Amino acid sequence: MGSIGADAQIPTIDFSAEAASSLLSGSDSDINIRRQVRAALEGGGIFFLRCSESSTQSLLEEMVIGMKSLFDLPEDVKRRYKSIRPYSSYKGREPIAPLHESFAIDDAYLLESAQAFARVFWPEGNQQVSSALNNINKMMLDLIYAILKVIFESYGAENRYELFVEKTVTSFRLLKYNLPPAGEAVGLVPHTDKNLLTMLCQNDVQGLEILSKDGIWSPLVIPQGCFVVMIGDSLKAWSNGRMRAARHKVMISGDRDRYSCGLFILPKKDVIIEVPDELVDDDHPLLYKPYNYTDYINYFVGNLKDDALETFAGV
Numbered sequence: 001m002g003s004i005g006a007d008a009q010i011p012t013i014d015f016s017a018e019a020a021s022s023l024l025s026g027s028d029s030d031i032n033i034r035r036q037v038r039a040a041l042e043g044g045g046i047f048f049l050r051c052s053e054s055s056t057q058s059l060l061e062e063m064v065i066g067m068k069s070l071f072d073l074p075e076d077v078k079r080r081y082k083s084i085r086p087y088s089s090y091k092g093r094e095p096i097a098p099l100h101e102s103f104a105i106d107d108a109y110l111l112e113s114a115q116a117f118a119r120v121f122w123p124e125g126n127q128q129v130s131s132a133l134n135n136i137n138k139m140m141l142d143l144i145y146a147i148l149k150v151i152f153e154s155y156g157a158e159n160r161y162e163l164f165v166e167k168t169v170t171s172f173r174l175l176k177y178n179l180p181p182a183g184e185a186v187g188l189v190p191h192t193d194k195n196l197l198t199m200l201c202q203n204d205v206q207g208l209e210i211l212s213k214d215g216i217w218s219p220l221v222i223p224q225g226c227f228v229v230m231i232g233d234s235l236k237a238w239s240n241g242r243m244r245a246a247r248h249k250v251m252i253s254g255d256r257d258r259y260s261c262g263l264f265i266l267p268k269k270d271v272i273i274e275v276p277d278e279l280v281d282d283d284h285p286l287l288y289k290p291y292n293y294t295d296y297i298n299y300f301v302g303n304l305k306d307d308a309l310e311t312f313a314g315v
């Protein structure tokens with residue numbers, strides 16, 4: 001599926017500027033940022049987000065130390081973590097992705113959620129791990145919802161934003177990629193995210209690759225201190241197919257383990273994803289029927305098809 005290309009040319013959008021800090025405090029977005037975000041998400045479906053480098057870097061370092069203590073725990077202790085949500089319980093080196101381990105935590109921006117997560121492994125609590133998780137999560141949460149707001153504003157749908165956000169939750173995924181015995185190996189299989197919007201960060205070991213519209217896989221070189229922002233199937237559907245959900249995978253090589261974490265905005269259980277009227281016109285006929293997000297996830301888990309969104313919700 002596709003050949004290998006040079007490093008993907010991904011736009012970097014700067015959120016450390018003043019216009020973006022006013023955005024984080026709730027003001028409408030700067031027209032320039034709106035244009036850049038929409039162009040990136042309608043083009044490749046992905047961009048790098050640069051924020052204040054020093055604060056991002058220290059939160060990230062703290063996070064990676066916390067993740068190491070977590071993933072270094074014995075396998076039977078990690079397996080204590082179970083969640084009813086698909087893709088959230090501890091997953092350890094399964095046949096489909098033998099190098100990859102993950103956990104996902106709901107609402108980790110709440111200190112109590114991060115502490116409850118840590119107590120699963122350390123019954124007396126682990127302040128270092130819970131605050132590392134909670135601190136980076138709070139920063140990422142403000143940023144990812146600011147981006148979602150910019151997206152709504154860029155389509156003239158700003159008056160729908162507050163109501164939409166009330167129907168969302170966040171899931172914070174922690175991932176470790178162990179080194180293959182030799183050479184290069186797939187760490188995470190090719191997929192599009194099924195949720196609305198995703199924001200990723202990582203230690204300094206690269207490995208994320210993206211499939212271009214021309215079917216070429218290109219490795220991403222994520223600049224230090226930057227996050228990756230990507231559209232998931234459900235925001236692609238909401239945008240009536242204007243934004244692109246980029247297919248991506250993780251390849252592992254080299255001599256150091258890769259640690260990454262992702263904040264995912266997803267619809268609450270049984271929320272209906274529906275294209276707003278303002279995104280349908282003669283030039284943009286309706287492409288997706290309204291669908292129940294939970295049904296979509298169950299459909300995908302049942303068939304794991306690449307074109308799940310089209311077959312499930314396509315008109």
Ligand SMILES: O=C(O)CCC(=O)C(=O)O
Binds near residue numbers: 200202260262
């Ligand atoms: O580890 C990464 O950089 C990517 C993770 C990812 O694609 C996912 O969890 O859906």
Ligand SMILES: [Fe+2]
Binds near residue numbers: 193248
């Ligand atoms: Fe993904």
